[in-house]
Amino acid sequence: MLLSWLTGLGAGMVFLHFVQKRLFPYFWDDFWFLLKVVRNGIQMEMCKRRGKLVTVLDKFLSQAKRQPQKPFIIYEGDIYTYQDVDKRSNRVAHVFLNHSLLKKGDTVALLMSNEPDFIHVWFGLAKLGCVVAFLNSNIRSNSLLHCIRTCEPTALVVGGDLLGRIEEILPCLPKDVSVWGMNDSVPQGVVSLKQKLSTSSDEPLPCSHHVVSNLKSTSLYIFTSGTTGLPKAAMVSHSQALRGSAGFWAFGCREDDVIYITLPLYHSAASLLGVGGCIELGATCVLKKKFSASQFWNDCKKYNVTVFQYIGELCRYLCKQPKREEERDHQVRLAIGNGIRSDVWRQFLDRFGNIKMCELYGATEGSISFMNHTGKIGSVGRTNFFYKLFFPFELIKYDFQKDEPMRNEQDWCIRVKKGHPGLLISPVSTKNPFLGYAGSYRHTKSKLLFDVFKKGDVYFNTGDLMVQDQEDFLYFWDRIGDTFRWKGENVATTEVADVIGMLDFIQETNVYGVPVSGYEGKAGMASIILKPNKSLDLEKMYEQVITSLPAYACPQFLRIQEKMETTGTFKLQKFHLVEEGFNPLKISDPLYFLDNFKKAYVPLTKELYDHIISEKLKF
Template identity: 80%
Template sequence: MLWSWLAGLGAGMAFLHLVQKLLFPYFWDDFCFLTKVVRNGIEVGMCQRRGQLLTVLGAFLRHAERQPRKPFIVYEGDVHTYQDVDQRSSRVARVFLNHSSLKKGDTVALLMSNEPDFVHVWFGLAKLGCVVAFLNSNARSGSLLNCIRTCGPRALVVGADLLGTVEEILPDLPKDIRVWGMKDSVPQGIISLKEKLSTSSDEPIPHSYHVVSSLKSTCHYIFTSGTTGLPKAAVISQLQAMQGSAGLWAFGCTADDIVYITLPLYHGSGALVGIGGCVKLGATCVLKKKFSASQFWSDCKKYNVTVFQYIGELCRYLCKQPKIEGEKDHQVRLAVGNGMRSDVWRQFLDRFGNIKMCELYGATEGNIYFMNHTGKIGSVGRTNFFYRLFFKFELIKYDFQKDEPMRNEQNWCSCVKKGEPGLLISPVNAKHPFFGYAGSYEHTKNKLLFDVFKKGDVYFNTGDLMVQDQNFLYFWDRIGDTFRWKGENVSTTEVAVGLGMLDFIQETNVYGVAVSGYEGRAGMASIILKPNKSLDLKKVYEQVVASLPAYACPRFLRIQEKMEMTGTFKLQKYQLVEDGFNPLKISDPLYFMDNLEKSYVPLTEEIYDQIMSGEIKL
């Protein structure tokens, strides 16, 4: 009797397991992930009730005390232990205590490339309770001045390799800003921080200097990429910094991992998710000054890297490298990042081995985050009833002609159906705050939607279009990068993927250009050819016609030798859109889609005039 009962129980459990696998294949993945989210929330809540607010700096100081000799940063072969970074950052703090009038709450701007001293200065200023503004190291002249003025710093710390950049704008800086250079010999008007560090004490800084009274207090300013205008300083609270630092941990990274960081530290991915993530874990990071596709895997092998951070373009660059033997001979098990295209994702796994790609989504200043902990190719994250308890969002209809959310006769927005692209928005409230930008409130207000579904509600506008397919979310496009043509919405990502399948194309940047006499914008693709490859215009035509809807086929091509990129590997489009397709103004080769010739043909002045006069119909 007992045996038959046990056999029946076993059969029942096997049946339930089969049902679970068929109907709920991600049940246990979801359960484990959400358990982590809940546990982390409980931990933060308990500490708050005890009056012990968790911060990234606090976590670092605990690790420095418990594991002082463990490597924290490995840079160009040099090892900096947790104790080393603690002592060096204390020296930085002591210099500012003794040689400046900085006080708790003051803002200090940091203009440095990826190097250990970036972290030393960052943590040293944090020990004084200062707000640290991370400046884009690629910013120059007027753009750099705008960033500095926007965040209103009392001081500016500059890396040795960027002193020349600051020297150019020194006369135009506000007079009350003191500039510190990380070099012994500095230009006139700049104080040598490196010289003073050589005689500074590494005595610990009293806790009272950096104690936090609220997780909503500001700890950083991180600048948006500014592809459609001047950069804005996004306010990063202690809470957001802690949430960012939990990313690696949530994906399953541990203190034993060695994390390779090639992304710029002035951005949230490198600083908050990368360095902050290593701090939360008590792990080791291998810091690279600048991403190098040719050195990437040799570095991973040399330093026994187990996890690396990526931007989608970074992985695509790796896939474009010449193949060599032993490409799967490494210890990398996880990659954490965002912006990975499905085709690159598959190619990357096929070429470099069984690496779990952990895609995440989250704007620097946003209040909504997604994580694809299942590894499903192409998805930026999961969603279901339980997820929505923690990550509240909606996908609403968008009017591309007016370039604004679509509203009905009652002036309310409405949600899209599953499978349709919609604008991702997230409610702003006490539990999901939006901290906005430094400076004018107009910048903050412009990212908010009011009276969306009912009077008085407020939503954060991500500016991103998403598609929900069952319980997965997929990035579709950015509003600014989506254009309307022939009454249809064209996805630049879709066009770029189609063109990218051609073996002679290395890089594609798709955008819309205004054409006289037409509503919307005609598609144009700026292309870089692979080395030693020639452009086959007929193949380009055949490819776009075969792989894209007629309205999405780019009417114009522009061949460039190089493309301008942001610091986070995003293509700059603004200037290309402004350039248009006039051969009199553009020196690059231009081509026009000729349906009669069934090919792209050189865009001559005559053809341009015929298009503008309406003689040639698009």
């Protein structure tokens, strides 16, 4: 009797296992991942109910107390332990406490490259309860001035290698902003923070300076180009920072991992997911000033790297490097990032060994995120009924001609079917708030959709088009609006157009992104109308874009037109221009290419076009 019962039970379990594998192949992957998400949420809720609101800074202080001598940052061969970073950041806090008028809640802008002092200053200011605004170290001139004015800082801290950038705009800065330079020798009007640090105390500050009463309060400003205009300062709450710092842990990283970060710290990927993720784990971070494809695997071997962060371009650069025998001689087991193409993904794995690629998606200012926990090539993540309970979202139809969401006869948005691209939106609620941007509310409002499926509902517009397949895997499809992505950065087309429009021979400029064979994202292209009786000055054009824009935002292609089409709402038409691209055989208008070797815009000939398409010419 018992034997037959056990046999039947066994047969039943085998059958259920077969059905699960057949009909629900990702059930256990989804289950264990969701369990991690729920566990993390429960831990945060338990802390809140105990009346103890724990921030990323609090977690760092806990790690510094628990393992003071463990390496936290390795930079250019130098080791900074958790205790070292704690003490150095204490020095920063004491300098501002004793030599400035900074108070809790004030904003301080930070313009620094990747270096340990970026983290020291960030944590030092956080210990005073300040909101820190991360400025993009690539921008300059009017864009930099705009960003500083937008976040309205009380003080500005500048890295030693970027003081020249600030000196250019120093006379234009608001008079009430004190400027501090991380160098012994600083321009007139700038205070040397480095000198004051040498005599500052490294004793801990009272927790009362940085304790928070609400995790929804602003912790950081991180600039994003969004979909229109100049960069906007996205408000990042303590709660969002905590969620970001849990990403490495959710993907299976451990305390004994050594994590290689070459992405810029002014982005949330490197700062929140990267540095914050190391803190969450108590792991070690190898920080690189700038990514180097030729040094990448040497560094991984030298520092025993087990995990690295990537963007798609980084992996593509590595695949383009000449093959070397030792490129598989490493301990890397995980790579975490976003934006890698399927073909590059496969090529990377074939060439560099058994590395699990952990693709993810997230918007700095939004609450929606996806994580590819199954390793499905090309996907940014997976969804299911339970996942949408925690991270609700919708994919809606988008009108590319009108550049806006489609609506039906009742004026409601329309959900797309599986397999079709749709605009990714997520509901705004008390549970999933959208803090928006610093400054005018119109910037925040521009990212919101109202009355989407019913009267009164509000959704955050990510500006990204996604496709959901029949197995509920999600794939990034494209960006919408006046923005495109190039060299791992979002480029606001209106900002580029404004810079070009300053030239006295330009009447109108239409900037957009065009796909280029072999490259991630889209390269910038500017369609231009000249003023009557004015001629194109390529030298002035080159000088203007190179001196006023970051390298990734400079248009790679120029097109000279006699007139431009507009939409029904009088917006410049981009759809057909993007479709036509930069092929001189199909376009009769004059075309030019930004030749970095010649440091000039040159005519785009068929021969040059062929070199670009065949990837013989790199840019």
